[in-house]
Amino acid sequence: MKNKQMMKTIRGIAAPLPLANVDTDVIMPKRFLITITREGLGDGTFADLRFDNEGGQRPDFILNKSPWTKASILVVGDNFGCGSSREHAVWGMRQLGIDACVGTSFAGIFYDNARKNGLALPVVSPATRDALLQFSSDSGGGEISIDLESRTITAGGTTAPFEMDDATQTALIRGRDDTLDSLEYAAAIRDFEARLNSKMRVSVIK
Amino acid sequence: MSRTLYDKLVDAHKVCDLPDGDILIYVDFHIMNEYTSPQAFSGLDTKGLGVWRPEAHLAVIDHVNATRSSEPHDAASKLLIDNLQANCTKHGIAFYGLGDLRQGIEHVVVPEQGLVTPGMLIACGDSHTTTYGAYGALGFGIGTSEVEHVLATQTLRYKRMKTIRVMVDGDTAPGVTAKDIIMKVVQVVGAGGANGYAVEFAGSAIRGLDMAGRMTVCNMAVELGARAALIAADEITEAALQGHPHSGQFAFKGESWVSDPDAVFDKKFTISGADIEPLITWGTSPDQSIPITGNVPSTLDYASPKAKAALERSLQYMGLSEGQSARSIKIDTAFIGSCTNSRIEDLREAAKVLKGRHVATGVEAIVVPGSAMTRIKAEAEGLRDIFEAAGFEWRPEAGCSMCLAMNDDIAMDGERVASSTNRNFEGRQGRGARTHLMSPAMVAAAAVAGHLADVRDFK
Numbered sequence: 001m002k003n004k005q006m007m008k009t010i011r012g013i014a015a016p017l018p019l020a021n022v023d024t025d026v027i028m029p030k031r032f033l034i035t036i037t038r039e040g041l042g043d044g045t046f047a048d049l050r051f052d053n054e055g056g057q058r059p060d061f062i063l064n065k066s067p068w069t070k071a072s073i074l075v076v077g078d079n080f081g082c083g084s085s086r087e088h089a090v091w092g093m094r095q096l097g098i099d100a101c102v103g104t105s106f107a108g109i110f111y112d113n114a115r116k117n118g119l120a121l122p123v124v125s126p127a128t129r130d131a132l133l134q135f136s137s138d139s140g141g142g143e144i145s146i147d148l149e150s151r152t153i154t155a156g157g158t159t160a161p162f163e164m165d166d167a168t169q170t171a172l173i174r175g176r177d178d179t180l181d182s183l184e185y186a187a188a189i190r191d192f193e194a195r196l197n198s199k200m201r202v203s204v205i206k
Numbered sequence: 207m208s209r210t211l212y213d214k215l216v217d218a219h220k221v222c223d224l225p226d227g228d229i230l231i232y233v234d235f236h237i238m239n240e241y242t243s244p245q246a247f248s249g250l251d252t253k254g255l256g257v258w259r260p261e262a263h264l265a266v267i268d269h270v271n272a273t274r275s276s277e278p279h280d281a282a283s284k285l286l287i288d289n290l291q292a293n294c295t296k297h298g299i300a301f302y303g304l305g306d307l308r309q310g311i312e313h314v315v316v317p318e319q320g321l322v323t324p325g326m327l328i329a330c331g332d333s334h335t336t337t338y339g340a341y342g343a344l345g346f347g348i349g350t351s352e353v354e355h356v357l358a359t360q361t362l363r364y365k366r367m368k369t370i371r372v373m374v375d376g377d378t379a380p381g382v383t384a385k386d387i388i389m390k391v392v393q394v395v396g397a398g399g400a401n402g403y404a405v406e407f408a409g410s411a412i413r414g415l416d417m418a419g420r421m422t423v424c425n426m427a428v429e430l431g432a433r434a435a436l437i438a439a440d441e442i443t444e445a446a447l448q449g450h451p452h453s454g455q456f457a458f459k460g461e462s463w464v465s466d467p468d469a470v471f472d473k474k475f476t477i478s479g480a481d482i483e484p485l486i487t488w489g490t491s492p493d494q495s496i497p498i499t500g501n502v503p504s505t506l507d508y509a510s511p512k513a514k515a516a517l518e519r520s521l522q523y524m525g526l527s528e529g530q531s532a533r534s535i536k537i538d539t540a541f542i543g544s545c546t547n548s549r550i551e552d553l554r555e556a557a558k559v560l561k562g563r564h565v566a567t568g569v570e571a572i573v574v575p576g577s578a579m580t581r582i583k584a585e586a587e588g589l590r591d592i593f594e595a596a597g598f599e600w601r602p603e604a605g606c607s608m609c610l611a612m613n614d615d616i617a618m619d620g621e622r623v624a625s626s627t628n629r630n631f632e633g634r635q636g637r638g639a640r641t642h643l644m645s646p647a648m649v650a651a652a653a654v655a656g657h658l659a660d661v662r663d664f665k
Binding site for chain 2: 108116178189192199205
């Protein structure tokens, strides 16, 4: 399984993507969703922003410009990842080499999908986000550093705190498999089920 | 200790606390579709796991299938459809596939089959699973990794959310529908305004809605960021539980599925029913809406350079001018369908507008009933005849179709669609396609007029 190594610090070039309400349709357009695997989604990620109708690179899009072609962190606008539940959006971002998105707010399903795939989503204040947008625009490829253990983010000598719930922090640092971990609670699940009466046990007619 | 309906639902489903601060919650019922489940099943295979409780799951085909025929329109969609069927056969899971009279859009099929009752916890790999809050059930969307988790354990790792109550009080005017109510809420709270919250809808305008209307409201609550939406169960809910294939089989009593009178919410919003007009979206986010009698915003309406730039970007994508009147926006296509608005009640409202009228020259109009059972009922009531006489194309098969254009119903670059759906995102209905969200009756009015139009003018 991937993400099994301990991950405590994420460091890299950050690209500013200040648009608000970037939805998962924009992150992963539907024509890339007709698939039964998780692979091959890197090209689809932000496809309509990165490429024109003929498949040529849009020179004005941030991830097509140097030094941000090497970006592994995005500094994003409010309510990033809204809309559809498609985890393909997160798989694609990971395949494009994105390790973290820093923003003020993320949609709930996107947030949970990110945690499952080792994509860190530090939540910062609007002032910190704006400062990071500025830094990532102006620093000519300066790196920013996200310390998951201390929940701080450092750019250009300035350090600011970020929010991340304990469970997400643990999941990112440990890179664990939630399904296998939860099966360790099989006895508790069976106890819960034993307390359900027959009318609380759904059985779908085939 | 007073509790909200949301807290009662979470408490009733808590299996145990987890050491990292999450809780493990029990999923009573889980629904799957063909595009967010394949990698969950392959994950089980990779880890050598089985399905914990196969009878608690239902799989339907709805997202990628053509609605012109029950045959898949291409090899890629056929692969997804066949893959889900094979996975269900292998694990002993109920599968309502193409050609099955129970098939349709998942969130239309489930209530129609009597598979949702108050007090239930329902998960599905689809963001619009908030729909089930209309029944006083806790429904929420999950990603594919979580689909795998539910299949393997019948539980989810969960973090309790904060709560918002949205009160919509007072009568709404004629012509104002449940869709307008929820579009107004999205406008007031904002597209991300409820991130991290569960939202309970209350007030006389909500209580006065039928179940179809309540489902429309809860369905689109995800467009304000709410992970869960709820409406307390009442006598309207109880009446709606009768007469379906699974009726009487499930009961999650033992609790009263309403918030206690003095329950505390973290945030509250109040909207007056009288202030709601029929709305349309003009931009590329569901909170960018105006009354049909209004005008598209102008840069003069915004103070910050960031807001002005965002407006300009939306207007450029949508091909609109600042200050243009809503009613001057000409359309190419009218689409009635989706998990938000494709139920029999929605089709009846649209048919009222269309009866004795005809779609404007040059407008392509499509209606896709939400399920096979909805289609059969509508045909028996004569609704198909009304739609077809008005020049609408009546689709024989159910599915999401042009709501998200994962099948062959794809709007072209620049094509402008009046749509009864839930998202007006860039590219949602096709690359470069321009979506205006509105109620199904308003879509019918726009189809007849050839431009966005006020349904109240169609008496």
